[in-house]
Amino acid sequence: MRLTCAVTTAAFCLMPAAVFAQDTARVEGVRIGLTYTAGTKPSVLILPVSGSNADSVRAMMARDLDFSDRVTVIVMDSGSAPTGALNYALYAKLGAIAVVQASVTPGGALHIALHDIATARVANVRDFPLPALALNAAWRLAVHSASDDVEQWVTARRGISATRVLYVRDSRIWTVDTDGANAQPLPGIGGGFAQLSPAWHPGGRYMAYCDMQSDGTHIEVRDLVAGTSRRISTGRGSNITPRWSPDGTTLVFASGEDGTDLYAASPFGSEPLRRVTVGRGSANTSPSYSPDGRQIAFTSGRLGHPEVYITDADGSNADLLTTTGYGDKLYRSDPDWSPDGRRVAFSSQLKDQFQVMTVNVRDHSTQALTSEGRNENPSWAPDGRHIVFTSSRSGSKQLWVLDTETYRTRQLTHGGGARQASWSPRLDSSH
Numbered sequence: 176m177r178l179t180c181a182v183t184t185a186a187f188c189l190m191p192a193a194v195f196a197q198d199t200a201r202v203e204g205v206r207i208g209l210t211y212t213a214g215t216k217p218s219v220l221i222l223p224v225s226g227s228n229a230d231s232v233r234a235m236m237a238r239d240l241d242f243s244d245r246v247t248v249i250v251m252d253s254g255s256a257p258t259g260a261l262n263y264a265l266y267a268k269l270g271a272i273a274v275v276q277a278s279v280t281p282g283g284a285l286h287i288a289l290h291d292i293a294t295a296r297v298a299n300v301r302d303f304p305l306p307a308l309a310l311n312a313a314w315r316l317a318v319h320s321a322s323d324d325v326e327q328w329v330t331a332r333r334g335i336s337a338t339r340v341l342y343v344r345d346s347r348i349w350t351v352d353t354d355g356a357n358a359q360p361l362p363g364i365g366g367g368f369a370q371l372s373p374a375w376h377p378g379g380r381y382m383a384y385c386d387m388q389s390d391g392t393h394i395e396v397r398d399l400v401a402g403t404s405r406r407i408s409t410g411r412g413s414n415i416t417p418r419w420s421p422d423g424t425t426l427v428f429a430s431g432e433d434g435t436d437l438y439a440a441s442p443f444g445s446e447p448l449r450r451v452t453v454g455r456g457s458a459n460t461s462p463s464y465s466p467d468g469r470q471i472a473f474t475s476g477r478l479g480h481p482e483v484y485i486t487d488a489d490g491s492n493a494d495l496l497t498t499t500g501y502g503d504k505l506y507r508s509d510p511d512w513s514p515d516g517r518r519v520a521f522s523s524q525l526k527d528q529f530q531v532m533t534v535n536v537r538d539h540s541t542q543a544l545t546s547e548g549r550n551e552n553p554s555w556a557p558d559g560r561h562i563v564f565t566s567s568r569s570g571s572k573q574l575w576v577l578d579t580e581t582y583r584t585r586q587l588t589h590g591g592g593a594r595q596a597s598w599s600p601r602l603d604s605s606h
Contacts (some may be wrong), residue, residue, distance in 0.1 A: 209273055209291055209293070209328075216244075216245060216246055217246050217273065217330070218248075218269070218271045219246045219247070219271060219275060220249040220250075220269065220273070220275065221233060221237050221240075221248065221274075221275045221277075222274060222275065222276045223254050223257065224256060224278060225256030226278045226279025227279045227309060228309050229256070231309075231318075232277060232318055233250070233277070235315070235318045235322065236277065236321070236322045239319060239323070239334065240326060242576075243326050243334050244560070244561070244580070245329075245330045245332065246326065246330065249269060249270075249271055261276075263290070263292050263295040267292050267293075272292050272329075273289055273290060273298070273328075273329055275289055275290075275325055276288045279305065283304065283307060284302040284305060285304075286300075286303075287299075287301055287302075287321055287325060303318075303321040304317065316337055316603070319336035319338075319352065319353075319354075322334055322336045323335070332558070333601070335353060335556045335557055335561065336353060337602055338556065338557060338598060338599045338600065338601055339602065340554075340596050340598050341361075341373035341374075341375060341596065341597040342373070342594065342596040342597070343369075343370065343595040344588075344590075344591050344594075347360045347361075348361050348373045351587060355586070358588060361397075363397075363402050364397060367386050370386055371384065371387065371392075371595060372385045372415060372417060373595065374417050374597050375419070375597050375598070375599045377419055377420075377421055377422070377423045377600050378423050378600070379600050380399055380400055381397060381398055381399065382396070383396050383397070383417035383418075383426055383442070385417065386406075391413065392415055393407075394407040394414045395407070407426060407428070407440045407442055409431075412430065412431050413431065414428060414430045415460060416461045418462045418463055418464065420464050421464055424443070424444075426439070426442045427439045427440075428462070431454075434454050435460055436452045436453060436454050437460075439488075451486070451489070452475070452493070454476075457475055457476045457477040458475070459473055460508075461473055461474040461508060461509050463519070464488070466512065466513075466515070466516045469488055470487055471486050471488055472512050472519050473510065474507070474510065475493075478495075480505045480506060481506050481508045482495055483496045483510045483519065484496055485519075497534055504524050506524035506529075507522070508521065508551075509522045509552050511555055511562075513533075513555050514557060514558070514559040515559045516536065517535065517537070518534065518536065519536060520532070520554075520555060520562055521534065521553065522551035522552065523541075528549050528550075529549050530543055530544070530550050531544045531551065531577070532544060533579070545564070548567040548568030549566065550565065550575075552565045552596060554596045556576075557599075557600055560579055560580060561576055561577065561579065562577045562579060563577075563587060565595070572592040572593060572594050573588045573589065573592070573593050574587040574588040574593045574594075574596050575587060
């Protein structure tokens with residue numbers, strides 16, 4: 176059999192010794208902390224999977240754990256699913272701290288046991304129900320969710336595989352899994368000139384977006400489960416860049432004719448619209464709530480060029496967040512507040528190109544995250560570590576994912592151009 180490390184690409188050739196798994200007792204819901212050096216990426220071995228669609232399950236789990244950027248994945252490229260006792264000593268020599276053993280049961284569940292190499296025992300085990308129709312979106316989401324549990328067992332941090340990304344392609348809104356698979360346009364919307372600026376509701380069931388029609392641009396709220404829509408509008412001019420409050424009860428967006436200001440709406444209630452900013456003819460757009468819902472970051476041109484500001488949620492105490500500097504090409508826009516509340520990601524024009532940067536909310540220090548090609552429209556993942564953004568580095572606008580700790584990047588979309596990404600919250604199989 177042959178093993179490969181998904182991150183380091185190291186290969187190991189092993190004799191077909193007794194490297195098979197023992198029978199596992201079910202200890203549902205138990206979680207332990209595996210022992211490894213802090214600040215390192217623990218190595219996890221994934222054994223061949225047995226049962227229906229075994230190859231797909233194994234490939235997805237290996238990809239999910241690799242894309243987490245928290246573990247080094249070792250996968251077995253060939254061989255049958257093991258039976259018998261694990262040779263823990265052998266896997267310890269390969270540097271693995273844990274072994275993932277999975278099978279799809281006749282009853283349609285994904286059975287996963289995590290073996291702790293240091294203690295030579297089964298550390299965690301759980302059955303994950305799978306939808307009856309294999310390989311569809313719900314089935315894939317269930318497997319992704321199982322991967323996230325495994326990541327939590329190993330690292331004490333839940334993964335983000337069971338999430339999706341909304342984006343715009345060919346003036347329509349699409350969705351894609353975070354491993355780059357299952358890209359498809361959202362059904363049931365369209366009929367206008369274009370759909371833009373999709374935004375996930377924090378519960379995952381709803382989406383808000385800008386719908387361009389012959390009479391102007393409008394904000395639509397789409398129920399992704401029921402397939403119904405509701406229009407939110409000030410009734411004047413442009414209505415663009417919607418974003419949700421963290422509790423999902425408020426939708427804030429930009430609206431206006433001579434300039435734009437931010438307005439807050441209650442999309443599921445009857446409360447009147449509330450004006451948030453008073454820009455006096457300047458463009459105030461692209462709002463993003465702080466995780467506690469008390470503040471909003473937004474783009475404003477009140478200085479004569481776009482910069483990122485922060486205001487209290489009621490519109491008071493507006494303050495410049497990005498340092499203004501000098502020159503005629505200053506342009507900072509598209510803020511997105513990190514889930515931990517410490518940073519705001521944004522697009523910044525540097526040397527005639529847009530790049531993705533972050534600014535520390537407390538001391539206003541900045542950090543550049545990209546340098547290759549044109550990069551813009553950042554959106555944080557729920558883990559507060561990864562960002563999806565639009566980049567031209569491949570020759571056309573596509574979505575790329577960046578790990579902000581290691582700066583590892585990977586291309587998420589292919590084919591037609593993609594832009595204006597919005598990373599979902601963690602989802603379940605009903606979404």
